[in-house]
Amino acid sequence: MFGPKSKLVVLFLLPLALYLALYSLNQRTGLLDRLASLSGLEAVGWVTVPGDWAKETSYGLWRDYVALWGVRQENKKLRQQNRDLRIRLMRLQSRAAEVERLRGLLEFSPPPAWNCTGARIVAERLTPSDALQTVLLNKGSTNTVHSGMPGLTPAGLMGRVLKTSPHFSKLLLITDPNSKIPVIGTNNRTKAILKGKGPRSDLQLEYVPRNRPLSEGEIMVTSGLGGLFPKGIPVARITAINQPRDALFQKVLAEPVADLGGQEEILLLRQSSRNPPESWILDPASMTSLD
Amino acid sequence: MTETIWWTLYTLFAAWIQTLILGADCFGPAVVLCLQARRYGSLACLLPVWILIQEGAGSLPFGSMLLYYMGLIYFVILVRAYISITSPLYILSLSLAAGLWHLSIIQALSSLQEIHVAMEPLLFQSIRLAAVFPVLWALISLIYYFRITPSYARI
Numbered sequence: 001m002f003g004p005k006s007k008l009v010v011l012f013l014l015p016l017a018l019y020l021a022l023y024s025l026n027q028r029t030g031l032l033d034r035l036a037s038l039s040g041l042e043a044v045g046w047v048t049v050p051g052d053w054a055k056e057t058s059y060g061l062w063r064d065y066v067a068l069w070g071v072r073q074e075n076k077k078l079r080q081q082n083r084d085l086r087i088r089l090m091r092l093q094s095r096a097a098e099v100e101r102l103r104g105l106l107e108f109s110p111p112p113a114w115n116c117t118g119a120r121i122v123a124e125r126l127t128p129s130d131a132l133q134t135v136l137l138n139k140g141s142t143n144t145v146h147s148g149m150p151g152l153t154p155a156g157l158m159g160r161v162l163k164t165s166p167h168f169s170k171l172l173l174i175t176d177p178n179s180k181i182p183v184i185g186t187n188n189r190t191k192a193i194l195k196g197k198g199p200r201s202d203l204q205l206e207y208v209p210r211n212r213p214l215s216e217g218e219i220m221v222t223s224g225l226g227g228l229f230p231k232g233i234p235v236a237r238i239t240a241i242n243q244p245r246d247a248l249f250q251k252v253l254a255e256p257v258a259d260l261g262g263q264e265e266i267l268l269l270r271q272s273s274r275n276p277p278e279s280w281i282l283d284p285a286s287m288t289s290l291d
Numbered sequence: 292m293t294e295t296i297w298w299t300l301y302t303l304f305a306a307w308i309q310t311l312i313l314g315a316d317c318f319g320p321a322v323v324l325c326l327q328a329r330r331y332g333s334l335a336c337l338l339p340v341w342i343l344i345q346e347g348a349g350s351l352p353f354g355s356m357l358l359y360y361m362g363l364i365y366f367v368i369l370v371r372a373y374i375s376i377t378s379p380l381y382i383l384s385l386s387l388a389a390g391l392w393h394l395s396i397i398q399a400l401s402s403l404q405e406i407h408v409a410m411e412p413l414l415f416q417s418i419r420l421a422a423v424f425p426v427l428w429a430l431i432s433l434i435y436y437f438r439i440t441p442s443y444a445r446i
Contacts, residue, residue, distance in 0.1 A: 015361055023354045032346070032353040040347015044306050051307040123310040128420055129349030129356045130314065131397045131408045136348075162350060170350055177407035198409025 037165045045168035086154045115272040133176035140167040150269045156234035156257035184223040188213040205252035314416035320428035326367045382425045390421025
């Protein structure tokens with residue numbers, strides 16, 4: 001019925017038409033994205049966790065019980081203590097800064113109410129279609145994790161949740177070019193948008209007018225604009241400021257304050273209107289289990 | 292039965308290996324192997340599962356990996372028509388095609404969807420994909436032909 005040429009054309013056009021139909025359907029309904037998240041992300045998560053567990057357990061056995069049993073235990077304890085102290089220090093620093101700022105303000109706007117939950121980073125890039133800077137977390141929609149939730153460490157912001165499956169989720173890091181965060185300087189209160197430029201590249205502060213003051217080493221915190229991030233989370237430290245002659249805006253580079261590559265656990269913030277905490281600052285006691 | 296167990300174990304193992312070799316495609320060489328062994332039924336069952344795994348665990352909207360595997364199948368048909376499977380050129384051209392195809396698809400689809408993808412890591416990811424491809428193909432071909440279906444060990 002078909003010649004070899006027509007057969008080739010049909011073999012080429014038919015799958016292409018099918019692909020375009022599926023692509024359009026997904027663009028309109030998001031059905032395939034949901035299906036892939038529910039099945040693929042979930043499956044990879046379930047495979048990754050026992051695989052990593054086996055790897056870590058074998059390493060852990062050697063390190064903990066054979067080589068440096070006592071030192072390792074003490075180190076773990078000290079690390080935990082250090083983490084708790086950093087959280088407390090951050091709370092006190094932020095409160096002190098907040099008081100200073102509020103003295104100059106007539107109108108006080110209370111910080112929004114947030115709860116936090118812990119999550120473990122179980123993997124980084126998973127597949128060839130993982131073109132964005134993301135990490136896989138061991139908490140998903142059944143743990144009330146949803147898209148857009150901010151993820152942070154005691155040192156500062158790491159990113160926000162991009163997509164979720166029932167038991168896992170993906171966090172878009174602040175270094176990804178699609179990450180844009182409204183920030184404000186801690187010293188000069190200059191507002192800007194912090195944009196990622198890819199891994200191993202500095203972050204860039206956009207839309208900083210030439211006449212707005214900023215200083216090298218200044219910490220940029222979330223401004224709270226847009227409502228996605230609570231106000232006051234440290235995000236980046238300014239590393240370089242350039243004022244091109246013929247540009248409207250300054251060219252400002254910054255580095256993340258959180259160690260994005262070396263984290264194992266992070267905190268996810270959830271807005272809670274029913275049980276508002278005193279402030280957004282993290283209280284170790286309010287953290288839920290990581291597993 | 293052996294084949295079902297093999298592919299199930301391979302799928303689980305490949306999904307885990309991909310988390311260790313960042314950005315590598317462990318299912319592409321398996322697609323090539325299925326086509327070589329003329330296991331079209333197995334491929335028809337496995338490919339949707341592999342696509343769902345790749346798409347679901349990826350960070351781009353659905354479509355990129357579906358298009359990638361469709362293209363890969365075309366490349367296999369095309370390359371097989373001109374180059375013998377026993378020639379090293381066969382898998383080297385497929386690896387190169389897979390790397391380039393991956394780079395083009397991610398770039399094209401991300402710009403269509405207005406998603407910014409950093410060029411340098413994407414380039415390295417495609418290079419890594421192309422470099423791992425022949426190694427994995429050789430490894431699974433050896434296991435498959437000599438352990439799973441010894442009667443087919445005549446390539």
